[in-house]
Amino acid sequence: MVVDAVADDLGVVRKAEVRLAQAHELARWDELVAANPDGGSVWRGREYSEHERVLGFTPVYLMVDDIACTVLERRIPLLGRLWHLPAGPGVLDVTTLMRVSDALAEFAAEQGVFTVRIEPLIRDDAAERERLLAAGYRRVPGWAPSHTIVVDITGSEDDVLARFGQRARRWIRKAARVGVVVERVEATDENCRILYDLLTATADGRFPIRTFEHVRSLYQRLQASGNGQLFLARLDGKVVAGAYAMLVGDNALYLTGASVRKGPGRSEENGLGAHGVGHAVQWELMRWAREHGAVRYDMCGTPPSWEADDPAHPLHGVGQFKLSFDKTIVDYIGAYDVPARRIRANLLYGYERMLIAAAERPLFRRFLT
Numbered sequence: 001m002v003v004d005a006v007a008d009d010l011g012v013v014r015k016a017e018v019r020l021a022q023a024h025e026l027a028r029w030d031e032l033v034a035a036n037p038d039g040g041s042v043w044r045g046r047e048y049s050e051h052e053r054v055l056g057f058t059p060v061y062l063m064v065d066d067i068a069c070t071v072l073e074r075r076i077p078l079l080g081r082l083w084h085l086p087a088g089p090g091v092l093d094v095t096t097l098m099r100v101s102d103a104l105a106e107f108a109a110e111q112g113v114f115t116v117r118i119e120p121l122i123r124d125d126a127a128e129r130e131r132l133l134a135a136g137y138r139r140v141p142g143w144a145p146s147h148t149i150v151v152d153i154t155g156s157e158d159d160v161l162a163r164f165g166q167r168a169r170r171w172i173r174k175a176a177r178v179g180v181v182v183e184r185v186e187a188t189d190e191n192c193r194i195l196y197d198l199l200t201a202t203a204d205g206r207f208p209i210r211t212f213e214h215v216r217s218l219y220q221r222l223q224a225s226g227n228g229q230l231f232l233a234r235l236d237g238k239v240v241a242g243a244y245a246m247l248v249g250d251n252a253l254y255l256t257g258a259s260v261r262k263g264p265g266r267s268e269e270n271g272l273g274a275h276g277v278g279h280a281v282q283w284e285l286m287r288w289a290r291e292h293g294a295v296r297y298d299m300c301g302t303p304p305s306w307e308a309d310d311p312a313h314p315l316h317g318v319g320q321f322k323l324s325f326d327k328t329i330v331d332y333i334g335a336y337d338v339p340a341r342r343i344r345a346n347l348l349y350g351y352e353r354m355l356i357a358a359a360e361r362p363l364f365r366r367f368l369t
Contacts, residue, residue, distance in 0.1 A: 016099055018107040021061035021068070029061060030227075032068035034249025036090030038121045039296070042255075043086035043144050044070035045248040047225045051218050057084075062107075064100045067091065073113070079344045083108050084117040087144040091120055094128040094333070098135060105338040114344035119144055119335035132336055138349050142335030145301035149322045150330055153252075153286050154295045160286065168324040171276030172283050178275050180240075182233045182284035187223040191230055192216040195242035198258035222246050228255075229288050233281050241277050245285040252289030253298040257281060278321060305329040 025032060026046070034040035042048060049059040049070050060071040060083065072084045089100045097120050105116045119142040122128070133139070153160050161169055185191045196212050203209050222228025227248060233241040243257030259277060286297050302319040303310065308329055310316060323329070339345035 016065055016103040018062060018064050018103050021063050025063065025068070026061055029068065029070075030248050032063075033070065033090065034251070036067055037092045037096070038090040040090060040249045040251055041087035041121060041144070042227075042246045042248045042251060042253045042298075044068075044088055044090070045227055045246075046070075047222055047227050048218075048246070048248075049086075051221050054214060054217060062104070064089065064103055067100060069100075069104065076114075076348060079114055079348055080341075081111075081113045082115055082117060082348070083113050084143065085119070087119055087121055089118060089120060092122060094122060094125075094131055097122060098132070101137075101338045105340045109340035114339070114341040115348060116338045116340060117335060118338060119146075120333065122333045124331040124333050129333060132333075137336040137338055138345070140335050140337050140349065140352060146332045146334050147302050147304045148330055148332075149299040149302055149326050149328065151286065151297040151299065151326045152295070153290050153297050157287070157290075160290075163326070165324045165327065168279050171279035171324075173276075174274075175276035175280035178235070180233060180235050180275055180277050180280045182231055182280050184284070184288060185230050185232050187216075187219040187228070187230045189216060191232065192219050194232060194239055195219075195230060195244065195256075195258065198239075198242050198260065199256065201260075202258040219244055226292075229285075231281060231284060231288075233259075233277050235275060235277065240275075241281050243281050243285060245288060247289055247292055247294050250293055250295045251298065252285075252292070252294035252296065254282070254285055254300045279324070282325065299325065302329050305331050 029046040033044045052072055057072040057074050060073050062069040067089055069085060069089050074082050076082050091097050091100055101118050108116050196215055199209055219230055228246040231243045232239050241259035244255045246253055246255050289297050299322045302322055303313040303315045307313050308319055337345055
């Protein structure tokens with residue numbers, strides 16, 4: 001199928017082509033994702049996408065011209081099939097985004113899909129947001145964080161350390177002096193359970209986490225493919241923190257992490273003391289990412305740049321920690337629905353806004369402002 005005419009450098013009108021990826025393309029899908037204009041994203045990797053089948057998603061792999069688009073399809077009761085492009089499509093400007101997304105929406109409609117949900121890694125811009133809204137796109141909550149810190153991990157280790165803030169370098173040195181050891185461990189059932197128990201103690205009902213079976217399966221699948229690594233940090237022989245990192249192409253991401261708590265009912269306070277464990281863990285994750293060819297390390301979530309210093313923001317503490325590695329918060333343009341069948345898409349949009357308003361969760365409300 002072809003849609004949405006554009007002109008090439010010679011002024012010849014050409015239409016965008018949307019098609020299913022072929023077998024030879026699927027065999028090197030992560031390479032194609034990494035070759036996209038935005039450099040790719042771990043959320044579009046094949047192993048991660050295939051794992052999402054356990055949550056009811058069906059991966060669909062499409063090519064729009066030469067852009068590899070990873071789609072997660074899900075059936076919504078009474079409405080039909082929704083297509084979601086996690087952290088995609090992989091373009092860098094809104095003009096190209098609209099061309100690709102409109103092509104996808106028309107193709108999706110022919111497949112019986114009622115809406116296409118996009119969340120490109122395009123830098124935020126108020127005028128460009130207005131362009132999308134004026135074109136009929138609908139702002140919705142996203143999958144990947146819309147605000148994050150992306151650390152440049154190119155050059156030598158000394159080069160990377162030199163770009164950190166002084167506080168991060170100081171804590172990394174302190175951790176080494178007091179004997180903090182961060183290990184790359186196999187994603188065995190036992191090690192997955194150790195990290196999961198740290199995560200549940202940290203969450204303590206404040207935020208949702210998946211079941212142990214789900215995260216264990218994900219950790220093991222990614223690590224077996226070479227796209228993930230489990231880490232455990234020890235002090236005096238005891239596990240005090242854990243983390244998981246993943247990568248696709250030259251992009252790495254801090255997927256999750258947790259540390260020991262001060263005690264029952266004190267989930268918001270870590271029990272690490274002044275040992276620099278958190279900084280040591282992040283440094284080891286970055287070292288692993290560098291060894292596997294990554295040049296960027298996404299710290300996966302901060303407050304928006306304009307709220308970084310607001311102590312009332314739910315991610316304030318996390319944000320301040322991550323800012324010690326890099327002072328620049330990247331704000332993305334956010335997630336949008338591109339209706340393929342407008343009546344059904346409007347029903348979903350209204351339902352989701354109602355749920356978010358009823359929940360009265362400031363963190364989620366920020367997605368829609």
